[in-house]
Amino acid sequence: MSLSDTQKMAMREIEDLTPSLSDFHMDIWRFSEPAWREYKSSQHYVELLRQEGFEVEAGSGGMPTAFHATWGDGGPEIGLYAEYDASPGSSQDATTFRKPREGAHTWAPGFTDAHCALGVGALAGALALKRTLEKTKQPGRIHLFGECAEKVCGSKAVHAAKGYYDTLDASISYHPLSFTTALWDISNCMNWGVVFTFECPEDEPWVDNSATKALPWGPHAEVRSPGTLDALALMITTTRFTKENMFPPTGFWTVNEAVLNGSNATADNQAQRIAQIHYAVRSPLIEVQEQIIEILRRNAKHVAAITNCRVSMRWVTRTRPGLPNHALADAVFRNLESIGPAKFGPEAYTHGRALEKELGLEVSDDPFDDLCHVVTPPTVWDDLQKQALPPWQECVGADDYTEYSWHCPTVRFHTAKPILRQNTTLTHWANNSMNGIRAAIDPTWIYGGQTIAATALDLIEHDALLGTATDEYNRRRETADARCLTPLLPADFDPPTDLPWPEYVTTERGYEYQLGSPRSFGERLE
Known part of the structure; x- marks a missing residue:
């Protein structure tokens, strides 16, 4: 299925945005701030979104490094989100040997599953969608959430509990991984x-x-x-x-x-x-x-x-566990097929072959896993997952995107980042090093942003798609566990941002780790 003229316009917008967003991505990658402590990263997003004409609530939900950006009036309200937290102990420079980023502690945070690219992909989709709606004078309201602390599944449960998702008509969840697909029945656990x-x-x-x-x-x-x-x-x-x-x-x-x-x-x-x-x-x-x-x-x-x-x-x-939506998964898959798969630049292949040599592996013409180069149908990916699960289990792993799925029709999709064919461990330092190589990681988030913009335009321009997705969402809620119909955290929940999570601060001694002082230790267990 080919893209519409409006969707092609959004693709051109992303092409125009790519040079500046590539620099933006490298900034987030260099910051590499861990959960609840993404001060520079969230500020970077807030400043750019305000320059682009979005209204931004910084510190949304009582979380200093979260935000809620909105643009537009009328039409469907589309929810998107950026993540930008890194994993402590996983710092890796964009080199072909194991080495923390220059000037960082040996066990500083680093990006393992590319939240740096996740956030910029969502940002690219939101900006391209906004510019396209401006030029075509179409109604639609964009919500871009800054979702901090995904590594502890932190902010989305808080935003949900405090009502931030209640007005959304649909949401699109994106995450770079080692393959390209949309999720079908198998979602994420609690x-x-x-x-x-x-x-x-x-x-x-x-x-x-x-x-x-x-x-x-x-x-x-x-x-x-x-x-x-x-x-x-x-x-x-x-x-x-x-x-x-x-x-x-x-x-x-x-x-x-x-x-x-x-x-x-x-x-x-x-x-x-x-x-x-x-x-x-x-x-x-x-x-x-x-x-x-x-x-x-x-x-x-x-x-x-x-x-x-x-x-x-x-x-x-x-x-809460995820609530699937086949109508939206179909729409995303059609766009993934029309746009991709992503093609990585020559520098990515040179870097990949150098990694193979460093790791003592056989050096190959194509160092990357086959799944990096294809679009896998959602039902095929679903069947692969079910082979490893007992028949009663309908979710696996954990990611807090699932909170969106209880407030509106939600789709989850992935675009592939380069992963070594002979070393497919997602969190291995060699694979992490490619998150800082533009030729390797830029195609991943560009593809994600293009798919987000194209799918959001499908929802805005085709009432039938949104109607079908909403009907399916309502049917699934009717047969779901009643305990999941409302957030599991109370509306007055105090986000645990004050607990002593690791963070970097600048002191007279330089850039170093510090621990915080909690407001409360919680319920005393007698």
């Missing part, structure tokens, strides 16, 4: 995040230390409380021991943890006063999520008792 905070004030003595009081330097010989360092270690090991008792070993579900701070900065004869650990729980069923969270709560309470600590639990996120 991600529920919690942070447990252990504190040891030592208000109650751990043991009777009277026997040591008569000794010289008695306080230095006293038995201290186990404290929060031990609590942290016990929480990790206890959860590992109980993991196989959380849910039967079937289907795809995961429990991952990350330590948020380092407790005391020095080793003294005092109990460690504070420690925090973040758990991310991913599974396809609410019952599984609730069961695992309850076991974590029990573990935390027992661990606190063992170590003479008190413990609190604070929610980070609670997302």
Whole structure:
């Protein structure tokens, strides 16, 4: 199916935008800021969108690095979004050997699954759509959300809870990956995040230390409380021991943890006063999520008792599973076929072959995986995923784009970025290095932006498509789990932006990591 004249106009707009947006993408790639701390990146988006005539609410939903940009009046309201958070510990320069970006800490953040390109692809689609609607004088309202902290599935659940998606008629979700397709039935699972905070004030003595009081330097010989360092270690090991008792070993579900701070900065004869650990729980069923969270709560309470600590639990996120939409998936697939697949520049192939040599692999004419060069039909991709899933499981992985799908018809699609044929690990440093090579990554986000603009124009210009997609959306909601019809977070939810997530700041010592000071540790577990 060929593109319409209006869609071709949008493609030309993206061609005109490409040089400046390529520079913009490189800025985001260099910033490489982690979840909840994307200060420079979000500001970059806000300034550009305001220059382009969008009205922008910076800090939307009470999240300093989120935003909500709108343009246009009348017609369908189309939701798009940018992401721009990087992964701590994954810094990689655009080189053919393993090396963090110049001037960055060895374990600084870096882009693994190309959120840098994700955001610029959505931005390209939004700007091209806006310019096309201006020239053709068509009605339509564009919503471009700045969705921070996707790596912890953070902002979309908050925006949903606070009503930001309630007026949308349709939304388009885009993510660069190693293949090109639109999702059909298999969507993403839930991600529920919690942070447990252990504190040891030592208000109650751990043991009777009277026997040591008569000794010289008695306080230095006293038995201290186990404290929060031990609590942290016990929480990790206890959860590992109980993991196989959380849910039967079937289907795809995961429990991952990350330590948020380092407790005391020095080793003294005092109990460690504070420690925090973040758990991310991913599974396809609410019952599984609730069961695992309850076991974590029990573990935390027992661990606190063992170590003479008190413990609190604070929610980070609670997302819902995705709600598919075949009508929109069909429309996106037609546009993917008409526009692509993406073609990468000669420099990308030179870089890929150099990576093969560096990794000790056989050097090939085409270093990239076959899926990078084709458009895979949604049903074919769906069947591939189902082969690895039990029949009852309808979602896999985790991404908070699913929140949009409960407020309006939503489609999720991917365009391929170059991935080595002989090393297809998406987060491997060699593949990450290509996110900073223009000839490799620009075609990926350009293709994404073109598909977004073309699909949004389909929705704006063809009432039948939007009507069919809306009818399907309503039917699916009627038979869906009633608990998912409203956001799982309350409308007054306090986003966890104040928790001590890693961030870079400039001090007299230079550019370095710092930890924040939380407003609240959450609910005390008694």
